[in-house]
Amino acid sequence: MKAHGEDIETAQLLSVNVGKLQVIPWAKKASKTGIFKRPRRGPVWVGSLGLDGDHIGSTKYHGGPDQALYIYSAKDYAWWERELESALSYGTLGENLTVSTMGEEHPARLGDVWEIGNVTLQISGPRIPCSTLAARMDDPKFVKRFALANRGGAYARVLREGVLEAGMTIEIQPSPENHPTVDELFAVWHQKKKDPVFLRRVLASPLASMHRKDVEKWLARLS
DSSP states (O other), rough: OOOOOGGOEEEEEEEEEEEEOOOOOOOOOEEEEEEEEEEOSOOOEEEEEEETTTTOSOOSSOOOOSSEEEEEEHHHHHHHHHHHHHHHOOOOOOTSSEEEESSSSSSSSSOEEETTEEEEEEEEEEEEHHHHHHHTOOOTTTTHHHHHHTTOEEEEEEEEEEEEEEOOOOOOOOTTTTSHHHHHHHHHHHHOOOOOOOOHHHTSOEEEEEEHHHHHHHHHHOO
């Protein structure tokens, strides 16, 4: 898995976050959500469906083997703090893992492999914002703001289960450059016009099955 050692870059796992099911007090809809994530101290087991102790409100759009973990970077948190003029604690945006960076030399791509101790993850797609995120941020326009910022973070599947803990080093092995970056796909998700050539590139990469269905529909319409 580390055949191209010279391509591997490192990052730090800053926080491991889990959430219990609860209702957003100020939301118009009284449905339960697991978006309120809190940092967990000490080692946390991660299995094929995510972190031990974490909960998901809507399994129709979130979770599953291809979207076991949601990852967000501290650099993007810093950007949002400037944008919102407010301090944000890790987990605010609903991520399971807060990391120092998603990749400096190589932007995060579909298929990137992350080694964290004895755990192996693979980037599988972007996080597409929904009304739950807007309710969490108490801003009905936040979904649009999140989309325009193009700082969506990424989902990952668990290739090898194990234990995660804040402070661990992440070794990132980038996938081939013909695989789209997470930011590229996130941007296309919010564009009306889709490029069929790009969509075929997306389908040729290890994309999460939930996202794959949408991309296949887009391509079918264009055909």
